Amino acid sequence: MDGVVDYVLMVVVIPAAIAVLLASTLLVFASFSDARPQRKWCIEAIGFAVCVAFLLSFVRELEWSAIVRQVRVIEGDDAPFERWHRVGLLALVLAIAAFPMAWLHASAARLRPGLERIWFGAFALTASMLVMLFVAFPGANPWTQCGQVLLVLASIAAFARCAHGAVLWMAWIVFAALALLAGLGGFASLAVMCGAASAAAFGIAILAAIVGLRVHSAFNFISGGAMAVVLGTLVATVARCGMAYDQAGVPWWAWTAIPILPVGGSLFVRQARRAPFRAADTLWRCAGMLVLAAALAGAVAVSQASASEQSDESDQDLSDMYGG
Amino acid sequence: MTHSTRLLAMLAISIAAPFLLTTTPVSASARVRTEASTPKIAAHPQESVPNIVLDPVHSMAVFRIQHLGAGFFWGRFNEVAGSVAWPLDDSTAPSFDVVVQVNKVDTGSEKLDGNLQGPNFFNQAEFPTIAFRSKAAKRIGERHYAVTGDLTLRGVTKEIEVDCTVTGIGKTPTGQKVGFECSFTINRADYGMKWGIEAPKGALGNEVKMVIALEGDVAKVKE
Numbered sequence: 001m002d003g004v005v006d007y008v009l010m011v012v013v014i015p016a017a018i019a020v021l022l023a024s025t026l027l028v029f030a031s032f033s034d035a036r037p038q039r040k041w042c043i044e045a046i047g048f049a050v051c052v053a054f055l056l057s058f059v060r061e062l063e064w065s066a067i068v069r070q071v072r073v074i075e076g077d078d079a080p081f082e083r084w085h086r087v088g089l090l091a092l093v094l095a096i097a098a099f100p101m102a103w104l105h106a107s108a109a110r111l112r113p114g115l116e117r118i119w120f121g122a123f124a125l126t127a128s129m130l131v132m133l134f135v136a137f138p139g140a141n142p143w144t145q146c147g148q149v150l151l152v153l154a155s156i157a158a159f160a161r162c163a164h165g166a167v168l169w170m171a172w173i174v175f176a177a178l179a180l181l182a183g184l185g186g187f188a189s190l191a192v193m194c195g196a197a198s199a200a201a202f203g204i205a206i207l208a209a210i211v212g213l214r215v216h217s218a219f220n221f222i223s224g225g226a227m228a229v230v231l232g233t234l235v236a237t238v239a240r241c242g243m244a245y246d247q248a249g250v251p252w253w254a255w256t257a258i259p260i261l262p263v264g265g266s267l268f269v270r271q272a273r274r275a276p277f278r279a280a281d282t283l284w285r286c287a288g289m290l291v292l293a294a295a296l297a298g299a300v301a302v303s304q305a306s307a308s309e310q311s312d313e314s315d316q317d318l319s320d321m322y323g324g
Numbered sequence: 325m326t327h328s329t330r331l332l333a334m335l336a337i338s339i340a341a342p343f344l345l346t347t348t349p350v351s352a353s354a355r356v357r358t359e360a361s362t363p364k365i366a367a368h369p370q371e372s373v374p375n376i377v378l379d380p381v382h383s384m385a386v387f388r389i390q391h392l393g394a395g396f397f398w399g400r401f402n403e404v405a406g407s408v409a410w411p412l413d414d415s416t417a418p419s420f421d422v423v424v425q426v427n428k429v430d431t432g433s434e435k436l437d438g439n440l441q442g443p444n445f446f447n448q449a450e451f452p453t454i455a456f457r458s459k460a461a462k463r464i465g466e467r468h469y470a471v472t473g474d475l476t477l478r479g480v481t482k483e484i485e486v487d488c489t490v491t492g493i494g495k496t497p498t499g500q501k502v503g504f505e506c507s508f509t510i511n512r513a514d515y516g517m518k519w520g521i522e523a524p525k526g527a528l529g530n531e532v533k534m535v536i537a538l539e540g541d542v543a544k545v546k547e
Contacts, residue, residue: 007524061523080479080516082450084443138449186438189519245449247438 011192015056016199023049023204027211041099041106046204047230048098050171051091053200054234057193058088067092084190086135087241094127094230105225120160120225127233128152135237137244148240155259156232160224162265165278166285168205170262171231172198173286177258177293178238181300185246194238209279235259249307254300261296264289376408376502376540378422385424385536389512390529399440401454403428408504408540412493417461417469418504420488422536424454444519451478456486471506477515484508491537500542507535 023046030042058066066085068074101123108115128149136145163170175198182191236259243255265272267288275281383404391397403425410418426448429440441448458473467490475484491503511530513521520528 003525003527010523061519078480078482080447080451082443082447082516084450186435186442186444188439188442188444190443245443245447247442247448248435 011057011060012195012199015053015060015196016203018056019049019053019200020203020207022052023200024207027208031211037106037110041102044102044106044226045098046168047227048095049204050175050197050201051095051098051230051234054193054197055088055091055095057196058091061189061192062088083137084241084245087193087238090131090135090237091234094234098226098230101226101229116225120229123226123229124153124156124232127156127229131233131237137241139244148236151240151256151259152233152236155236156228158260158262159232160228162285163228163262164265164281164285166265166282166289167227167231168201168208169282169286170265170289171201171235172205173289173293174235174258174261175201177261178235178242181250181254181258182242185242185248185250187242187245187247190238190242190245197234232259249304251300251303254296257296261289261292264292267291376410376542378404378406378408378538378540379501380405382539383537385534388533390531393526393529399429399431401425401428402430404536404538408502408538410490410502412500412502412542414463414467417463417471418458418488418490419461420456420458420471420473420506422456422538426452426454445517447478458486459483461488475510477510478517480515482514484510502540502542504538505535506538507533509533
């Protein structure tokens, strides 16, 4: 039992705590910054902390060499090269790229009106193309890679268009859903990594809400820009990874639907817009997403139950065939 | 779409295009590793001896691992194929070329089978087979041999010594059948299968014992 507690502590709790600590420095900086662009890029860059949690959990599970091995041959290293380790490399790249992306996106408005959107489109397109080119899981072919591009773009768009102030709460739910599916699919390592990312998003959202009570103007969360690109890319790639290695017959559409769950934020958009204060807006958006998540969970449960019934029927056929 | 957006989109694609042309999704380092870590293996040393083609129905591999530091847990692989070169007498030691299909792992629990096929253990999606090819052997008793060969598991090839016994030679209306029983022990961490050893600590043992029961049909090798 102690072993399990230590394990959860090392691969979920500590990575998430470090990520929350790192995010808190950005939140503090944003709180005390008077300049709007600085405040904006600090808040946009917070997505990096979710990637850090995922990355630290990955490293605790597999060591740094699993990431180094993805880019070059290590002398004297005879451990196997595994394609799914690319998600660790991706988390590292996104954690680093979050800062320049956030800075460019936040400063774009000062340079020219509308430049923000252009930068955002360029970031999204580049991220999806890089994932298509460098992250290929077993069974990949040109069609699945094109599908991966679309999934990354759809996930980025869903976070950017529908999440608004609820972006971190939505990241919490999306990563928790991925952790559940990965666990169901027999992929324990991916489940704990998603668990760490989910816990980090939850911790940062709580922290932001607490600090936001004191400094209202600082925490108008920007779901677009670097935040959406970082979260959307990581979530879509992790979902594709889970789908490629799934051993429990979790339906492909469940893996595909999770990265675009934030579209649920639009379900109660009228109520959200009429909300008298920001927390109510966030609640309505999260409620919409939870409705979609519950519908998806129901569909997965029905599909698993029917698959299980079919399996029982075929077992029955076999036992009939062999006389018992 | 504005002119600037189009320009940026084209810029992104043009940055990515050279990578598309020069890099395949499968890492080049993986291929280098596979080639470097797989030594050249000579063909069976005795080309004139009867070649024994393994019968997948009557061949199987079972493995044993300690669970939570308590009981020994057994599982099996239901599909074992390959061939053995052995002259049906003790004049020469047998030479094995055996392949086990990872997706045929069977523990009696579908859920556990799925976990074992997943990336934390055998990673069936990337490494669908386990292979053993013998390189040398010495006789250590009557129809009893110590066979040295390369075991490839999860893309890692390491030399191991296998204890092999000829269990019997039987006759059928169409020819002869030969049986072997081979056993060896490996540390799974040597093959990158580390889940459950340190994290979560002690969930599963590192040492895996394998027993492989082989039966094959004797056929003359074509001249």
